[in-house]
Amino acid sequence: DQQVKQNSPSLSVQEGRISILNCDYTNSMFDYFLWYKKYPAEGPTFLISISSIKDKNEDGRFTVFLNKSAKHLSLHIVPSQPGDSAVYFCAASASSWGNEKLTFGTGTRLTIIP
């Protein structure tokens, strides 16, 4: 049973435009969410996170939005740059479980078109 879902396996966006990556979760115990970026033959790299006490967190070109009632989060990248082309993983954890157990989605491959 996949508790974290990324329903779009791929996304193509023109350079300079906004990229929006989506993630849905089913377990209401999740209270901490992260986005990771992964290039081929490398490990996932932490990008940005959000706690369930917030609905938005911003870091430079990256903003994560959390809608707890819909159990949905999204990552906005603006403006998109060619170096943003990678696979993006959404992940979630629950503080009541000790937060060590991250549950990952299956990833969305983002391609930025120059």
Place this chain on the structure above:
Amino acid sequence: DTAVSQTPKYLVTQMGNDKSIKCEQNLGHDTMYWYKQDSKKFLKIMFSYNNKELIINETVPNRFSPKSPDKAHLNLHINSLELGDSAVYFCASSQRTPNTDTQYFGPGTRLTVL
């Protein structure tokens, strides 16, 4: 300086063999992890150690045995390798906090069992 390193990067071996993957982190973190990314690109936690103590053991065959000689190292031993063990294995580390858990990943070890 590499924060989380793994050796080897590639490992090709025959069915039935025993092999080890090493992981080291120089971030001063107290928690380390092993993840498996299968052919469907699904990243799933296998084990977690905090200060050399096992805290997460997901349903993993007992052919897989993690060993943590100190909190900077977490090695993965796999006995009697099977074809289905072919995957990319990622090591990660984090500093355990009450409310958040940002994990930092190594570059991965691609294991191919023939």
